[in-house]
Amino acid sequence: xxxxxxxxxxxxxxxxxxxIAYQIYETNIDESxxxxxxxxxxxxxxxxxxxxxxxxxxxxxxxxxxVTIDKREPTKPVKTSLEASDYAGKSLLLVDDVLHSGTTxxxxxxxxxxxxxxxxxxxxLVDRNHKKYPVKAxxxxxxxxxxxxxxxxxxxxxxxDRAVLE
Numbered sequence: 001x002x003x004x005x006x007x008x009x010x011x012x013x014x015x016x017x018x019x020i021a022y023q024i025y026e027t028n029i030d031e032s033x034x035x036x037x038x039x040x041x042x043x044x045x046x047x048x049x050x051x052x053x054x055x056x057x058x059x060x061x062x063x064x065x066x067v068t069i070d071k072r073e074p075t076k077p078v079k080t081s082l083e084a085s086d087y088a089g090k091s092l093l094l095v096d097d098v099l100h101s102g103t104t105x106x107x108x109x110x111x112x113x114x115x116x117x118x119x120x121x122x123x124x125l126v127d128r129n130h131k132k133y134p135v136k137a138x139x140x141x142x143x144x145x146x147x148x149x150x151x152x153x154x155x156x157x158x159x160x161d162r163a164v165l166e
Contacts, residue, residue, distance in 0.1 A: 007152070008142060008163035015126065017046070020123055021053035023139045027121060028060055028091050035058050035087045035096060037065040037080065039108055043096035046125055049099030050095065062088075062139050067094070067108055074103055078111035087112075091119040097154040098163075099124040099140070102133035109135060126163055 008016065015141050033055065038047025044066050051062040096110050105122060108144040111122060123139035128146055135147065144165075151166040 004100045004160050004164040004166055007144060007165050010159065010161045013161045013163065014125045016125060017049050020139045021050055021057060021142065024050065024054050024056040024093060025060065029058055030041055031061060031091045033090060035063045035065055035090050035092045036043070037092055039094070039096040039104055040066055042154050043056045046097050063144045069104055069107055071104055074107040077137065078107060084115045087117070088115050089118055092117050093121045093122045097124065098126045098152050099129060099137050100128050100130060102131040102135040106133040106135045110112055125154055128152055
């Protein structure tokens with residue numbers, strides 16, 4: 001079994017998510033609704049964790065949207081659980097767990113650029129700093145300089161959420 005280094009434990013992940021929730025509120029202070037679109041599967045889990053946090057600290061209504069991107073063939077059409085008319089003209093936050101090369105995030109961004117949005121931001125729990133594409137996370141839990149051979153994985157398990165470096 002390969003060695004894992006825990007870079008974020010359950011408590012640290014909770015703290016990072018709370019900080020991101022405050023950043024979402026600060027950037028959307030005049031909004032009544034924000035759409036948080038999470039990239040399946042872990043990005044959507046992060047989005048689901050952000051929803052109650054944002055709603056507990058602000059009057060903002062959060063609408064969740066699941067974004068499905070084929071990570072092996074990201075040029076395939078992106079699917080969303082909401083119709084474009086449901087998020088058009090609104091503030092939207094695209095969320096993923098880890099920003100590796102930027103491929104998934106850039107194709108997610110590309111999809112949402114086809115719809116006029118009031119504001120568009122991105123958030124990740126872990127930013128790896130190895131981008132192939134000119135995409136950045138507006139909100140990030142942690143920035144990590146890693147070697148290309150290392151892998152960062154976010155694991156959501158009941159009472160054992162963690163981010164590990166493999």
